[in-house]
Amino acid sequence: MRKMIIWLVALFCVAPVAAQNVTEAVNSITPDDLRRRIAVIADDSMRGRYTPSPELDQTAAWIGEQFRSFGLKPGGSEGTFVQRYPLKRTQLDLEASRVTVEGGPTWHLGTDTRWWQGMTGGAGVGSSVALVWGALGGTEEVATLPVDGKVVIVVVPTGTRSTGSTASAMLAAVPSAAAAIVVTGEANELWTRQLSRESRMRVSPAWRRNAVAMPVVEVKDGSIAPVLAAHGVSLAETRGEAAGALQSRELAGLSVNVKVVNALEEIVSTPNTVGILEGSDPTLKDEYIVFSAHMDHVGTSDNGSCRLVEGDGICNGADDDASGTIGVVELAEAYAMMNPRPRRSMIFLTVSGEERGLWGSQYFATNPTVPANRIVANLNADMIGRNWTDTVVVIGKEHSDLGATLNEVNARHPELNMTAIDDIWPDQGFYFRSDHYNFARRGIPILFFFTGVHDDYHRPSDELELIDVEKESRIVKLIFHVGLEVANRDERPQWNPESYAEIVRPMP
Numbered sequence: 194m195r196k197m198i199i200w201l202v203a204l205f206c207v208a209p210v211a212a213q214n215v216t217e218a219v220n221s222i223t224p225d226d227l228r229r230r231i232a233v234i235a236d237d238s239m240r241g242r243y244t245p246s247p248e249l250d251q252t253a254a255w256i257g258e259q260f261r262s263f264g265l266k267p268g269g270s271e272g273t274f275v276q277r278y279p280l281k282r283t284q285l286d287l288e289a290s291r292v293t294v295e296g297g298p299t300w301h302l303g304t305d306t307r308w309w310q311g312m313t314g315g316a317g318v319g320s321s322v323a324l325v326w327g328a329l330g331g332t333e334e335v336a337t338l339p340v341d342g343k344v345v346i347v348v349v350p351t352g353t354r355s356t357g358s359t360a361s362a363m364l365a366a367v368p369s370a371a372a373a374i375v376v377t378g379e380a381n382e383l384w385t386r387q388l389s390r391e392s393r394m395r396v397s398p399a400w401r402r403n404a405v406a407m408p409v410v411e412v413k414d415g416s417i418a419p420v421l422a423a424h425g426v427s428l429a430e431t432r433g434e435a436a437g438a439l440q441s442r443e444l445a446g447l448s449v450n451v452k453v454v455n456a457l458e459e460i461v462s463t464p465n466t467v468g469i470l471e472g473s474d475p476t477l478k479d480e481y482i483v484f485s486a487h488m489d490h491v492g493t494s495d496n497g498s499c500r501l502v503e504g505d506g507i508c509n510g511a512d513d514d515a516s517g518t519i520g521v522v523e524l525a526e527a528y529a530m531m532n533p534r535p536r537r538s539m540i541f542l543t544v545s546g547e548e549r550g551l552w553g554s555q556y557f558a559t560n561p562t563v564p565a566n567r568i569v570a571n572l573n574a575d576m577i578g579r580n581w582t583d584t585v586v587v588i589g590k591e592h593s594d595l596g597a598t599l600n601e602v603n604a605r606h607p608e609l610n611m612t613a614i615d616d617i618w619p620d621q622g623f624y625f626r627s628d629h630y631n632f633a634r635r636g637i638p639i640l641f642f643f644t645g646v647h648d649d650y651h652r653p654s655d656e657l658e659l660i661d662v663e664k665e666s667r668i669v670k671l672i673f674h675v676g677l678e679v680a681n682r683d684e685r686p687q688w689n690p691e692s693y694a695e696i697v698r699p700m701p
C-alpha cells in the first residue's frame with residue numbers, strides 16, 4: 194500500500210510536468226527529420242564515408258555542427274566536437290621487397306609472392322629452411338617444432354579459406370622463426386587479382402602497441418615446387434599429407450632470404466564526433482551514458498570495399514549506418530530540449546573505422562574523453578532502418594539488467610507499436626560485430642539496436658529511398674525512453690555475473 198501511495202503522489206504531482214517535458218522532447222524525433230538528415234550523410238557527395246577520407250571528415254564536421262546547434266558541450270579533443278585518432282598509411286616497396294632463394298629464383302611481391310604481415314630491415318632475414326606441413330590446428334603442438342631462427346616453408350591444405358588464420362595462429366606459437374613462406378596451392382584468378390593489389394595504400398591503427406610481427410609471405414605451388422624438388426622433396430606428396438599430422442624437417446643446403454620493406458609510411462588521422470549533454474543531478478552528472486553509431490561506411494568501388502554489383506559504385510550506406518548515426522543526432526536534439534535535463538550526463542558518439550575493424554570505438558573506449566569508470570552504459574544503433582515494421586532486435590539483453598530495463602520501458606510504451614526482441618541470429622555473432630563490443634569488453638553494459646541485414650548490405654543500393662523512416666522514428670523513440678530511464682535511475686546498470694566473466698577482458 195505504501196508503494197501505491199508514493200506512486201499516486203508521483204503520478205499526480207510530479208508526472209504531469211515531467212511528462213509534458215518528455216512528450217515534447219520525444220516528439221521532436223520525426224520521420225521527416227530522419228529523412229532530411231540521412232539524406233545529408235548518405236548523399237553521393239560523401240563518397241561512401243570511407244575511413245580515412247576527406248568526405249568522412251566532412252561528415253564528422255557536419256555532425257559536430259549539429260551537436261553545437263543543439264547546445265551540447267564539445268566532448269572531443271581540445272574543446273572541439275571531434276576526437277581524432279592516428280592511422281598509419283603504408284605502401285609496400287614492390288621493387289625492393291622480394292624472396293631470394295640462394296642459387297635459385299627470386300620472387301617479387303606483386304608478381305610471384307604476396308605479403309601477409311611483418312617487415313624486415315633493408316637486408317632482409319635470411320637463413321636455413323625448415324619445411325612444415327600437416328594440420329596446423331593446435332598452437333601448442335606447433336610451438337614444439339624445431340624451427341628456431343629458420344625461414345619456415347609451410348604447406349597448408351588447399352581449398353580452405355582459413356589458411357591465413359591458421360598460419361597466423363601457428364606463427365604466434367613460433368615467434369622464434371625468422372620468417373615464414375606459406376604455400377597455398379595453385380595460382381588462379383583470385384591470386385592474380387590479389388597480386389595486382391599489392392601496391393595499394395594500406396591503412397592500420399597507429400595507436401595500438403602491436404607486437405612485432407614475424408614476416409610472412411605467400412607463394413603458390415608452381416613457384417616453390419622446383420625449389421623443393423631440387424632438395425629432394427615432392428610438393429605433390431607433401432601437399433597430399435597437408436591435412437594429416439603436423440610434421441617438419443630441415444632442408445639441408447637450402448637458404449632463403451625474405452625482405453619486406455615499405456616505400457611509404459606516414460601517420461594520418463581520422464575523426465570520431467563527440468557531444469556531451471550535462472546531467473541535471475549534482476552527483477549523477479559525473480556518470481555518462483554513451484549513445485553510439487558508426488558514421489563511416491565502405492566507400493566506393495575505387496576507394497574502399499563497396500561491391501560494384503550495380504549502380505554508381507558509391508556505397509551510400511543509408512541503412513549502414515547513416516540510420517543509426519542520424520538516430521544518435523536525433524536523440525541528442527531531443528534530450529537537449531529537456532528542462533530539467535536527464536539526471537546523468539549523456540555522450541553522443543559517432544565513430545569512424547567501424548567497417549575497417551571497429552577502430553573508432555576501440556579508440557574511444559581506450560581513450561575516453563571522460564573518466565572510463567564513469568561510463569555506465571552504451572546504447573548502440575547499427576542498421577535500424579529496414580525490414581520489419583513492428584520489431585527491433587536488441588542484442589545483449591541477456592548480459593545485464595539493461596535487458597530488464599528495456600523490457601519494462603518497452604511495455605510502458607505500447608503507442609510505439611515497436612517490440613524489442615532478443616537476438617534471433619545468435620550464430621551470426623552480431624554481439625561481436627559492432628561498436629558496442631568495445632564498450633562491453635571494457636566492462637560497460639550495452640544494448641545493441643539492430644533491424645538485420647538485407648540484400649543491399651554493403652552495396653550501392655543501400656539507399657535512402659529504401660529506409661523506412663517512420664519505423665525508424667519509433668525505434669529511436671524507444672531508445673530515447675530507455676536512455677532516459679537509465680539516466681534517471683538511482684543505480685547504474687549491472688552486469689549479470691556470468692556474462693561479466695565471459696565477456697569483459699582487460700583492454701590492450
Ligand SMILES: [Zn+2]
Pocket residue numbers: 487513514547575576627
Ligand atoms: Zn554497420
